[in-house]
Amino acid sequence: MKKITILGLGDVLQGDRGAACYVLETVANEISGENIHISYLGDNPAFAGGLLYKTDLAIIVGTLSLSGIPGSLHVWNGRVFRQHAAWVAGEDPAIDRLLSALARADLAGGLARKLVFIWIEPENTNGYEISKPVRGAIAMAVRRVRRELLAMELKGGHEQAAMGLAGAEPIQMEA
Template structure:
């Protein structure tokens, strides 16, 4: 079962906005997907980005792919009012499980991870440095998709459980974005099947 917890912690500076077609302003939104498409389930973050792009969100939602260097995260979150970070990571669940965390809950999880190296701790450290510079979004959702142990480094394409997890993560990310000001084209129906054409993958 997935739990969704939002962070409402204030942060300086004030919100930044982008102009909409009707002359109003909208918050800046970002999604950052971590993952290597050539490492099986470890490409989950990229698959979520591809699906969100196909879901029809407007151009004011910045979709950013990072292979694995957390130091580049600051440029993706710069001036964003709300953001989603998604990647494949073990968090004591079953393959395909999706863990939806706000920042305090994520930091608790990271502090309890004693593996070396630790993806959660590395991400938590990067977010702390961004927070020190007052560039952390006011609302942040972190999605971890549990990978299958046997589908790491097996080439492009996620395992069956992670395919289902990716679709769940897409739904959670889309709902979060819509609650924070994103919109989709009128009448758009969510796709029943997403694809990564350049990899020949469907999920």
């Protein structure tokens, strides 16, 4: 059985920065199991190292302003994340804490075999509402998470759940 961890970063009280919460909520409603751990860490992923320890797949979802078009997705693997880690950590203190957690898991010899980072380009980080472009990005991020889960070829009791993901409907949010 493969061990999978899906983590969300952000702040639901800061507009689009809460997008990862909606991504994780949708994924959690579609699939669950003892080998899949889903956790919304908010702005403090300092203890994510324990959640990431000896996982086969770790998916980290959050918002990050990369000067792109609002609502666009930036999907990075572990190598790309490491290349950009220094300057990205300066952009968001939560990412600096995530780097420390990843380093602890690596030091303990248990860093995830495959890391996937899904960054959503925010439009608005004030207020409580998710902007229209980011609502669309939430649906795209959910589809990307499904794709990563299906690629892991889940075995056993999750085989049916994984097959069910292929036909799942995209997230519907009120305008």
